[in-house]
Amino acid sequence: MNGARPRSWLPPRRWLSSIEALLSQGFGGRLNPMHYLGALTIYFFWIALVSGIYLFIFYRTNMEGAWASVEALTHNQWWAGGIMRSLHRYASDAAVITLLLHIGRELLRGRHRGPRWFSWVTGVPLIWIVLVFGITGYWMVWDELAQYVAVSSARLMDWLPIFTDPMSRNFVSEESVSPRLFTLIAFIHLVGLPIVVVLAIWFHLLRVRLPRINPPRPLMIGSLLALVVLSLVLPAHSHPPANLDAVPQLLAIDWFYLAIFPLMSVTSEGVVWLLGTALTGLLLVMPWLPPARRAEVARVHLPDCTGCGFCAEDCPYGAIDMVPRSDGRNFELEAKVNADLCVACGICTGSCPSSSLFRARRPLTSGIELPDFGMETLRGMLVDDPVSGRSPILVVGCDHGVALEMLGPEQHGIRLPCVGMLPPSTIDFALRKLEYSGVLISGCDDCHHRLGDCWTEQRIARQRQPDLRRRVPRERIHVRWLKRGQEPMLENTLREFASRLPQDQQEGES
């Protein structure tokens, strides 16, 4: 095995990888729900939005009619309004689950640091927006739970020294409630917050190239069906109507959105604000905690750069700009790396047409490459390694996929920062010049750098430049995306792949 850069994962990340590996075995890598947590959250938001529009058609925005209209909807047309109401609630709850998993997953995978800080930081307000969205939704039913939520949220706001007249005074008795309350809440929940959410999602994805906004169709259909089944089995019901001259006794709390209120009841408003502020502050500074040493960013080597722009097109972080030529050569543009956005994934090296091991020049350079891991390093790993050529198959892995070390010392494997760094011509080189029978590419399932797997497949399939030459027999290439912890599957894949390769080639070449 070659490319032995240090790689140590904390236990929670290994556990996450194991769970994801299990889900990949069930759903398949392309449909693993853990790969689409952000997209699923947006999808659940759409379900809540559509079902909410239906509910609003029948909803009466006043104190006398709110509860009655929701009750009528729930019972008189349970087959439509009742299901829609339950779907509205459960889709909102599902969004909280996927949102929390999304945060935890990105945190554990370290995908909140470096240039990704922007998406992380802009995602933090979304947590609050979603929370407020859910809380205002519960106000609208105007049942006992709504009463508790209204009084508690007013008391929470009163703790802040911004209101002269305490908000809670509006809820001390039936007579104190303003008739404008429902107009205000309906405006916030139905108009204000949806606009804010869409804007916040837009900001969140502003720096993400080719974001996954929609999950795959089977996941959309499956999760929708699951929520519909839940709505039928456990339909959402209201509590008795709100009565501010009384106090609710036992409430069926939606812990996804309303957990802060019981916490407030057993502690105090100040504790809730303190915890909320501390948690928000902690999340906001997470990208810089602890300060990390950054890998050296990619460098452009102008003598090899033709200004083709493939690297700028392929960079998942938008870290490369094409700027007017500065060295007087007869090309219009040259690549320029934005050091603030580069994470040293090496995908640009894979997309550079000059990254070719067939070139005889020493030291071998490319138009754009990592100072710590250039084409000369790649050549050394492939050609100069004593293991080179001793195994019939060359395995190419990445820093975030299966541990190639597990394959044993006789198996030649190289580990790249990302498989997207592999120039397609390297496969040709390995098969023709190094006389490997086959090349197995096994990068991480759900690419850590998001697009490395996609670009690799497209280059091999000749759908993306630079592509793999037509003369390279595709049956001698196998691609398998696997997670850390799926090493046994890699061994099986290796055996199966070896058995598929033409026997004469294997014998001759070994």
Next chain:
Amino acid sequence: MKAGALLVIIITLVVFVGSIGLLSQRPGFAPIPAGHAELRISLAHRAERTEQCRQLTEAEREALPPTRRVTEVCERGRASTYLEVRRNDQVVVSETIRPSGLHGDGRAYYLAFMPVPAGEHLIALSLSDGDGPEAFRIEQQFPVRLAAGEAALLSIGDGQASLHHNPVRTEEEIP
């Protein structure tokens, strides 16, 4: 599809949907202890001014622009309000409340929601505009009988206080 893969999908869906179904409604939460009612105390009191208004002299009025020649000037500051509430001879509130506003010229506000055991209670209220327990402006007592789940509102406005209690009627009692 292999049985193992199908099992993983089913378990994932059941865990996902099950956690939603469970945590969206359970466990239940009681905002007040069982067998308790709630006493709400709401104060919105405009206290006395710290300095009395005074009439302007003719000379002072002459010094003012013609459109602003008021006859009386008042300092903005108001005194703090001392509020004491006793329930069955036990002090449950003893607070000196500053007037609201940056200049301390607004009403003094106080609001509390306190669970009390169901049963009979004697609520005694004392209020003064001064800082100490002397010079009470209002001293009133309100007997009230609260069933579990009921709420009573002790409302203290400018110079007056009242206790609102609408007993919760059962369905049989509703005409």
